[in-house]
Amino acid sequence: MFGSEVFGVTWVQRELQLPAMRRGCHPITERIIEAMPELQYVRVGLLHIFIQHTSASLTINESADPAVLEDLDDVLDSLVPERPSYRHAEEGDDDMPGHAKASLLGSSLLVPVRHGRLCLGLWQGIWLCEHRSRAGPRRLILTLQGDIVGISQ
Amino acid sequence: MFGSEVFGVTWVQRELQLPAMRRGCHPITERIIEAMPELQYVRVGLLHIFIQHTSASLTINESADPAVLEDLDDVLDSLVPERPSYRHAEEGDDDMPGHAKASLLGSSLLVPVRHGRLCLGLWQGIWLCEHRSRAGPRRLILTLQGDIVGISQ
Amino acid sequence: MFGSEVFGVTWVQRELQLPAMRRGCHPITERIIEAMPELQYVRVGLLHIFIQHTSASLTINESADPAVLEDLDDVLDSLVPERPSYRHAEEGDDDMPGHAKASLLGSSLLVPVRHGRLCLGLWQGIWLCEHRSRAGPRRLILTLQGDIVGISQ
Numbered sequence: 001m002f003g004s005e006v007f008g009v010t011w012v013q014r015e016l017q018l019p020a021m022r023r024g025c026h027p028i029t030e031r032i033i034e035a036m037p038e039l040q041y042v043r044v045g046l047l048h049i050f051i052q053h054t055s056a057s058l059t060i061n062e063s064a065d066p067a068v069l070e071d072l073d074d075v076l077d078s079l080v081p082e083r084p085s086y087r088h089a090e091e092g093d094d095d096m097p098g099h100a101k102a103s104l105l106g107s108s109l110l111v112p113v114r115h116g117r118l119c120l121g122l123w124q125g126i127w128l129c130e131h132r133s134r135a136g137p138r139r140l141i142l143t144l145q146g147d148i149v150g151i152s153q
Numbered sequence: 154m155f156g157s158e159v160f161g162v163t164w165v166q167r168e169l170q171l172p173a174m175r176r177g178c179h180p181i182t183e184r185i186i187e188a189m190p191e192l193q194y195v196r197v198g199l200l201h202i203f204i205q206h207t208s209a210s211l212t213i214n215e216s217a218d219p220a221v222l223e224d225l226d227d228v229l230d231s232l233v234p235e236r237p238s239y240r241h242a243e244e245g246d247d248d249m250p251g252h253a254k255a256s257l258l259g260s261s262l263l264v265p266v267r268h269g270r271l272c273l274g275l276w277q278g279i280w281l282c283e284h285r286s287r288a289g290p291r292r293l294i295l296t297l298q299g300d301i302v303g304i305s306q
Numbered sequence: 307m308f309g310s311e312v313f314g315v316t317w318v319q320r321e322l323q324l325p326a327m328r329r330g331c332h333p334i335t336e337r338i339i340e341a342m343p344e345l346q347y348v349r350v351g352l353l354h355i356f357i358q359h360t361s362a363s364l365t366i367n368e369s370a371d372p373a374v375l376e377d378l379d380d381v382l383d384s385l386v387p388e389r390p391s392y393r394h395a396e397e398g399d400d401d402m403p404g405h406a407k408a409s410l411l412g413s414s415l416l417v418p419v420r421h422g423r424l425c426l427g428l429w430q431g432i433w434l435c436e437h438r439s440r441a442g443p444r445r446l447i448l449t450l451q452g453d454i455v456g457i458s459q
Contacts, residue, residue, distance in 0.1 A: 009162050009315050009317070011162070011197045011198065011299065011300045012197075013197045013265060013267060044317045044318075044319045044449070045317065045449075046354060046449055046451070048199060048263060048265065050263075050264070050265050050272070051274075052272070052273065052274030052275075052277060053274055053276075053277075054213070054214050054215040054274070054276050054277055055215075059409040059412075060360070060409075060413045060414075061360050061405055061408060061409050062360040062361075062394075062405050065394050067392075067393035067394040068394045068402065068405055070393055071392045071393050071394050071402045071405070071406070072405065072406055072409060074391075074392075075386055075402075075406040079232060079385060080228055085227075086220075086224045086227075087220035087223055087224050088215075088218050088220040088221045088224050096221065096224045096228075099214055099215050099221055099224070099225065100224070100225055100228040102214060103212040103213075103214050103225060103258055104257055104258070104410055105409055105410070106212075106259060106412060107213045107277070108262070108263055108264075109414070110263060110354060110356075110414055110416060111356070111414075112319060112354065112356050112447045112449045114319060114447075119356070119358070119447050120358065121357075121358030121359055121360070121445070122358075123359075123360050124358060124359075124360055124413070139274070141265045141267075141272050143197070143198075143199055143265045145199070145298075145451075146317065147317045162315050164315070164350045164351065164452065164453045165350075166350045166418060166420060201352060201416060201418065203416075203417070203418050203425070204427075205425070205426065205427030205428075205430065206427055206429075206430075207366070207367050207368040207427070207429050207430055208368075232385060233381055238380075239373075239377045239380075240373035240376055240377050241368075241371050241373040241374045241377050249374065249377045249381075252367055252368050252374055252377070252378065253377070253378055253381040255367060256365040256366075256367050256378060256411055257410055257411070259365075259412060260366045260430070261415070261416055261417075263416060292427070294418045294420075294425050296350070296351075296352055296418050298352070298451075
């Protein structure tokens with residue numbers, strides 16, 4: 001097994017703590033790739049990205065023009081406006097709209113992996129959408145699974 | 154292999170039939186955990202939850218305050234109101250809005266598993282959102298995959 | 307190992323290029339099944355379907371009545387209308403609404419597989435939702451994983 005090719009299915013799970021971000025949409029593709037160095041050994045697989053919070057969400061969208069980040073945030077505000085009629089309101093006017101936006105976008109992504117890279121389209125990037133006006137850090141759980149090809153020691 | 158530790162990737166798939174629920178959002182985390190006892194043997198993995206219906210959906214959201222369940226249902230009603238202009242209307246005014254809400258929230262969830270537990274955030278719970286006013290039972294397909302550590306007989 | 311049953315976890319990944327489609331929702335279940343013949347060997351598993359574009363999306367919905375396809379498209383138009391106020395507008399009025407709709411529905415699906423078949427409910431089908439008025443072909447990445455039972459040569 002010295003220096004030989006090894007094949008098999010690997011499972012790697014890591015936490016990624018992201019610092020507090022301002023309300024809005026933020027590209028995080030590079031941070032995710034950096035946090036999961038085992039990606040490079042995966043021949044074919046899937047990377048799961050899960051956010052352990054209910055007022056921030058994950059999505060994949062156009063990441064060449066930063067204007068899209070702002071426009072999507074405006075669309076979300078128009079879909080779920082801050083209004084005084086929510087029952088759940090202790091933490092402020094942005095509280096319940098944040099939870100609703102999180103359910104509309106979703107709390108996890110699953111991205112194909114091939115030959116050591118995320119199999120994203122040319123314009124696609126991974127975004128964290130922060131729905132709270134004053135948010136804290138956000139914790140992601142990254143789970144990588146796939147067929148690996150590696151050089152064992 | 155008697156009493157020894159065994160490692161490997163496991164796949165378990167189970168059906169979970171949920172009784173008819175009233176229109177609205179319902180926490181179902183405990184029912185899912187009970188329906189998949191093999192969860193406890195998974196060191197690192199993913200649990201997939203899929204609903205085989207098109208007018209009910211699954212989401213993860215804030216499960217400490219029951220008011221969030223009601224508020225999200227109101228938000229969904231405001232996004233997709235019952236109106237007479239839908240083409241697909243044989244089963245009533247709640248029919249097509251139910252299908253639209255199902256596409257907005259989605260029909261499946263994928264949740265990380267670690268050391269035998271769902272890796273949910275502190276406030277996160279799994280919800281079934283019933284979009285029909287008079288619904289029947291709903292069938293879920295649970296698929297668990299992951300690295301297992303167990304004591305074999 | 308000649309002619310014997312073999313068990314194991316398989317990973318298969320394929321690209322599926324779909325021709326340009328008119329704006330709206332289109333059932334694509336049959337095309338996906340045809341593009342992944344290895345499905346038939348999977349005892350229990352999951353099929354991941356990922357679209358590498360940011361102005362078209364994937365969803366699962368009612369596929370018996372074609373009217374649902376049109377109604378959902380109308381709902382999406384009502385949620386994210388074409389309006390002149392978007393910052394991102396170089397490619398036309400349908401550009402930014404297309405990106406927003408893609409985030410609302412999502413760019414991937416994960417479907418359970420059992421005994422060689424997609425484990426969809428009776429009325430469920432897989433749709434591609436094209437959000438651009440003049441779209442090009444769309445590329446999907448299909449990733450199949452699961453426990454296989456096969457006859458080896």
